[in-house]
Structures are given as C-alpha cells and as structure tokens.
Amino acid sequence: MNNIYWNGLRSFLAVAEHGSFTLASDETGLSKASLSQQVSQLEEQLDVQLLFRTTRKLRLTEIGERYYEMCRTGVKQIEDASDLASQATDSLTGPIRMNAVGGLIGEELIAPLVIEYQHANPGIEVKLDFSSIREDLLETDYDLVLRMGDLEDSTLIARKLHTITTRYVASPSFVSAHSKIRHPSDLKGLPFISGSVQEWIFTRGQERIVVQAEKGFQ
Known part of the structure; x- marks a missing residue:
C-alpha cells in the first residue's frame, strides 16, 4: 500500500464519517482541497466512484458505502495492532533464545551479564545455551548468538562487542x-x-x- 493510496483511504474515511469535506477538514487539519484531491486519487487508483459530490451535498455511492464499512473495520484493526506493538515496547517481556561461546568467557563474562540483565528486566526469560557450534540463525530458533572471530555470513546483522587478545604459551x-x-x-x-x-x-x-x-x- 503506497502513500497515495493510504492517504486517500484515510481522507475518504474522514469524509465519509463526517459526511462533509468541511467537517472532515476541521477533524483532520487538512484543507478541503487536499482532502478532495486525495479522495479523487483513491478513486482513480480503484477505478470506481466512491462519492457523489455536488456544490451543496455529498453522499456515498453504493460501492462507496460497502468500501467504507470494510475499510473502517480494517483501519481500526491496524490502529489497534499499532497500539499493541507500542505498548509492548514500554515493558520488555518474553523469551530470548541465545547461543554463546562457553568456557571461561561464557562462565565468567557472559553468564553474569545475562543474570544482571534478567534482574533489571524480570519479564524477560533468557534461555542461554553454551556451545561452540556455529549455529545458522535462519535454521535454528535462536534469536541471537555470540561468537568469536570473523563473521562468515555478511547478510547477518552483527555488532562488535569486544576485542580479545589470544596468546599461545608453553612451559x-x-x-x-x-x-x-x-x-x-x-x-x-x-x-x-x-x-x-x-x-x-x-x-x-x-x-x-x-x-x-x-x-x-x-
């Protein structure tokens, strides 16, 4: 759905709900000319007439009435879904499946950070798996992995966390x-x-x- 279609749809719904370009203009803050143009562009894209317009009155066509009822319900659902998504960002909840390197780094560095994160976000459940196997994120259920070395798949989103210097020693x-x-x-x-x-x-x-x-x- 492009911007022209979406803007035209919102303008059409406002005009149909208020039964007037003037009242719709007061409600939306758009000029009557902009509302009329956007509704006309919507009708052009749909190749159908949604409104009967005269200089004194306005009414919906038969297909306009049916289109209005269906779109009003659909837009309401989209708005409700947007509100739900916005509320979800206010408080973090749910599981995070994480795969990370084990050994000393996993036990001494990663595990304490995960515990601290869970204390700060009690609604989050981190399921941490220590493994050196290079998991394919597209083929597994992991949400994120922590690995050492170069990133083999350049299509993945990665962030460098730290630089570790490796030494090889002998007695x-x-x-x-x-x-x-x-x-x-x-x-x-x-x-x-x-x-x-x-x-x-x-x-x-x-x-x-x-x-x-x-x-x-x-």
Missing part, C-alpha cells in the same frame, strides 16, 4: 623437550592443549598459518 620443560619452535608451522605435530577453539591462526603481513587444534589434547 620451559615443554620447550626443552621438543625441537625449537622458530615458526608457527613448527607447531604442527606437537602435542598441545586446546579449548573450544579448533584453529590456531598466526598472521604476519601477508603470511597466514593455520594450525588445527583438534590434533592435540582438548
């Missing part, structure tokens, strides 16, 4: 027990402990080395 005994590590590629084949991150990525300039963490101990 002196581990270093002395194995060959010297001069390059990230030297890590391949070595035993190591990893968490939920399945890839260790090292970059320098244009060089990018990926070490698959699933080969170590998790």
Whole structure:
C-alpha cells in the first residue's frame, strides 16, 4: 500500500464519517482541497466512484458505502495492532533464545551479564545455551548468538562487542623437550592443549598459518 493510496483511504474515511469535506477538514487539519484531491486519487487508483459530490451535498455511492464499512473495520484493526506493538515496547517481556561461546568467557563474562540483565528486566526469560557450534540463525530458533572471530555470513546483522587478545604459551620443560619452535608451522605435530577453539591462526603481513587444534589434547 503506497502513500497515495493510504492517504486517500484515510481522507475518504474522514469524509465519509463526517459526511462533509468541511467537517472532515476541521477533524483532520487538512484543507478541503487536499482532502478532495486525495479522495479523487483513491478513486482513480480503484477505478470506481466512491462519492457523489455536488456544490451543496455529498453522499456515498453504493460501492462507496460497502468500501467504507470494510475499510473502517480494517483501519481500526491496524490502529489497534499499532497500539499493541507500542505498548509492548514500554515493558520488555518474553523469551530470548541465545547461543554463546562457553568456557571461561561464557562462565565468567557472559553468564553474569545475562543474570544482571534478567534482574533489571524480570519479564524477560533468557534461555542461554553454551556451545561452540556455529549455529545458522535462519535454521535454528535462536534469536541471537555470540561468537568469536570473523563473521562468515555478511547478510547477518552483527555488532562488535569486544576485542580479545589470544596468546599461545608453553612451559620451559615443554620447550626443552621438543625441537625449537622458530615458526608457527613448527607447531604442527606437537602435542598441545586446546579449548573450544579448533584453529590456531598466526598472521604476519601477508603470511597466514593455520594450525588445527583438534590434533592435540582438548
């Protein structure tokens, strides 16, 4: 429904309800000329005459009466729905299904923030699932997910929350027990402990080395 159609419909309803362009003008704040033009444009789009007009009186055509009754009901429902939606934003209620990374970040950072949010908004029920699986938001019931790394699907709406610096460390005994590590590629084949991150990525300039963490101990 374009603006011309919608404006014409509202003007027609006002004129039909008050039975006069003058009274409709007083009610809507639009000039009689604007009301008349908008109703004429509506009739042109519908290709039907809704009003009989003379210099002294106005009345609805037969199809105009039926159109008025149906549209009045429809517009009332739209207005009621708009009021309902506006009221819903005044107080937050309902469930939020969230999937987030687990481990230390999930337990120490995300969970306390979710609890604090629920205390501030008791009408909200956050259903939080910790998982490192990259869920497809279009295929699951999750409302939002929190992930680390680059966004693979550029069509999703995302917001950067924080930057985390990752460090890879080794004990002196581990270093002395194995060959010297001069390059990230030297890590391949070595035993190591990893968490939920399945890839260790090292970059320098244009060089990018990926070490698959699933080969170590998790």
